[in-house]
Each structure stands twice: as C-alpha cells, then as structure tokens.
Amino acid sequence: MGAFLGKLFGGLLKLVFDLVSSIGTEPENFSFYAMAIIxxxxxxxxxxxxxxxxxxxxxxxxNEIQPKIKEIQNKYKNDPQTQQAKIMELYKEHNYNPMSGCLIMLIQFPIIIAFFNVLRDPVTYVFKDPKVYEAISKNFFWITNLEKSDPYLWGLPLLAAITTYIQSMLMTANVQVDPQAEASQKIMNIFLPLMIFWAAKSFPAGLALYWVVGNIFQIVQQLIMNRSLGKVKEDIK
Incomplete structure (x- = not known):
C-alpha cells in the first residue's frame, strides 16, 4: 500500500514539476522543484x-451533544454501565459514531506517510534517474538546496513551528472538553510545535517546505470553517 501510494504521489510531483518547468525561465532564487513541492x-x-x-x-x-453527555455523566456517575449505555443511546439518536475520528486518522495517516517518503527520497519515487535529480536546481530563496536542512533556525523550522501552533489553536478553538482534557490539550498545543521545530531543523528543507505550505492551507481552511460555524451559532441564537 505504501509503495503504491508513494509511486502515485511521486508521479504527481513529477507531473507538476514537468508542467511548471515548461512555463519559461526558472527564477534565480525560486527553483521549479520548490514550485512543484508547493x-x-x-x-x-x-x-x-x-x-x-x-x-x-x-x-x-x-460539541452539540457535549452538554447532554455531561448531564448523563453527572446523573449516572455512580453507575458506569448505565452511564455508558445512555451515552451510546445518545450517540445513536444523533447519528454520531465515536470511532469516526479514529477512522479518519487511519485513512489520512498512510497517505501522509507516503507523501512524506516521496519528498524524503525523490530519486526513487519522482525522478527515477539520480543524474536527472542532481541536474535540477533545488534552491528556495535563502536555501541553496532543498535536500539539505535549512541553514537558519528562523527560516522554515520556525515557520513550521509557528504555523503548527496556529493550526492547533484554530482546530481546538471550537472543541468543548472537560478541564482535565483542556489542560492536556494546552500542553500538546505547545509541545507539538516544539517537536515540529526540532524535526524541521534536522530534516531536508523540502519536507519543511511541504509542512509549512500544508499548515497554511489548513489554517485558511480552518478560519473559513470556524467563521461559518460562528455564523451558524449566531443564526441559532
């Protein structure tokens, strides 16, 4: 499965590279390879x-049924079996599958890993011939070679950390959780960007570029969705 997805996304990256490289003269500080990654x-x-x-x-x-869940938890706090049964009835009533979030992550994970592998090993998945890959420009503004790590910590590593933090905050902005879970969430919102910063300063800059661009896309998407959700809540009021 991983090899198949790797070949699929590698072929996509090569197709995009061929398209952007045919548009004209390559900019001095912005290689066609960087454009293709973006x-x-x-x-x-x-x-x-x-x-x-x-x-x-x-x-x-x-989030809509969270108040009802808390109500059931308080009412049947001394009867775990009945509490669980009532919560499952509530899920069924509102056509909600508590495992859907896990299933979505399971679907996304192999796809993300496959694309990660494509960018980590572009010769195998994209260009096939090492000589072809060596011949192309791989610069991106201050980075002379995207297959090497960013020489500056304030560059893509910092951008990767900042965009990860913003994305995490936006994704959890409308999630209702109990105080204990909220504390854990806040820790993760700090720990994850730090982990991404450490990874981005060590991995090839092409991977960091992919992460930053992906985060920006997610941030814009989440802003639009949060705004739409806010309008729906106002209309309900």
Whole structure:
C-alpha cells in the first residue's frame, strides 16, 4: 500500500514539476522543484479536503451533544454501565459514531506517510534517474538546496513551528472538553510545535517546505470553517 501510494504521489510531483518547468525561465532564487513541492502540496491537501471536512463535521456534532453527555455523566456517575449505555443511546439518536475520528486518522495517516517518503527520497519515487535529480536546481530563496536542512533556525523550522501552533489553536478553538482534557490539550498545543521545530531543523528543507505550505492551507481552511460555524451559532441564537 505504501509503495503504491508513494509511486502515485511521486508521479504527481513529477507531473507538476514537468508542467511548471515548461512555463519559461526558472527564477534565480525560486527553483521549479520548490514550485512543484508547493503546488503538489496544495493538490495533496485538496485531495484530503473531503476527509478534513468530515472530521470537522464530526467535531461539531460531538460539541452539540457535549452538554447532554455531561448531564448523563453527572446523573449516572455512580453507575458506569448505565452511564455508558445512555451515552451510546445518545450517540445513536444523533447519528454520531465515536470511532469516526479514529477512522479518519487511519485513512489520512498512510497517505501522509507516503507523501512524506516521496519528498524524503525523490530519486526513487519522482525522478527515477539520480543524474536527472542532481541536474535540477533545488534552491528556495535563502536555501541553496532543498535536500539539505535549512541553514537558519528562523527560516522554515520556525515557520513550521509557528504555523503548527496556529493550526492547533484554530482546530481546538471550537472543541468543548472537560478541564482535565483542556489542560492536556494546552500542553500538546505547545509541545507539538516544539517537536515540529526540532524535526524541521534536522530534516531536508523540502519536507519543511511541504509542512509549512500544508499548515497554511489548513489554517485558511480552518478560519473559513470556524467563521461559518460562528455564523451558524449566531443564526441559532
């Protein structure tokens, strides 16, 4: 499965590279390879968009029934079996599958890993011939070679961390959780960007570029969805 997806996304990246490299003269500080990574990342995110929208709808639905869940938990706090049965009845009544979030992540994970592998090993998945890959320009503004790590921590590593933090905050903005879960969520919102920063300063800059572009896409998408959700709540009031 991973090899198949790797070949699929590798072929997509090569197709995009061939298209952008045919538009004319290559800019001095912005290689066709960097353009291809950016464009392919956007296409990749568009492919995953229906899954992301389904995940957001699932989150909205659980937020709607969260007060009722808390009510059941308080009412049957001394009877765990009845509490669980009542919660499952509530899920069924509102046509909500608590496993849907996990299923969505399971679908996304192999796709993300496959695209990650494509960018980590472009010779195998994209260009096939090492000589062809070596011959192309791989610069991106201050980065002379996207197959090497960014020489500056304030560059893509910092952008990767900042965009990850913003994305995490936006994704959890409308999620209703209990105080204990909220504390864990806040820790993750800080820990994850730090982890991404550490990874981005070590991995090839092409991967960091993919991560930053993907995050920006997600941020714009989440802003639009959060705004739409806010309008719906206002209309309900």
């Amino acid at each position: 464009v392919t990342t956007i296409i990749f995110k568009l492919i995953l968009l229906p899954i992301s929208l389904h995940q957001s709808k699932s989150t909205e639905k659980v």
